[in-house]
Amino acid sequence: MEHLSPEAVAAFVDGELSDCACHRARVHLVHCPECRAEIHHQRGASEWLRGSNTTDEVRAPSDLLARLTGIATTPIHPGPDAESMPYQRPEGLLDKFEVLMRAVKRNQTQRSD
Template identity: 50%
Template structure:
């Protein structure tokens, strides 16, 4: 019988880390819409851009949302369609609601998520280099 050759620690560690790194959170539909509509802070927009570089599923969601927004914008030019006054007033009230303002100021990800994302990006760059 021949003894199995031990797997180098670096290779098994790399494999384990790849499995952990591949499990990422996805953007919520609300975050995708806010990003496409330009309703996020610069910092939040930056986090979304970094995320969609690494996440094809969220990148596709952003693309789909942008396409839908373009269709809606283009379809309303000639018809003169207007939202009912009551709807516009209710939406304006939502925008002024203190809870809504607080939610807009919340980070897209918690500090723990941000730290994990930074660690994952660092590990990815290490493994790309060899």
């Protein structure tokens, strides 16, 4: 079984996946306890990080916060298709067959639209 990449886990927790990619991740999570555990750990880390910034003694420097905020406004550079879910490459014959069946199904769905 292919697992969600660390980047996909973080994007899922942060709500940054497209609707289609989020749906695929949710379907995967129904069947994969390992990825569900990763999501749980990522959410815990995210909540801990947000909760740790509560006093002046542990505040992030303002220039760091400005740079992080600026990430959302910087231009997007060309990269992989945003609609595709980052997965590991298929290794075995069954993995390759599953990828092939998904492609056929996706092709049939696109033709019927």
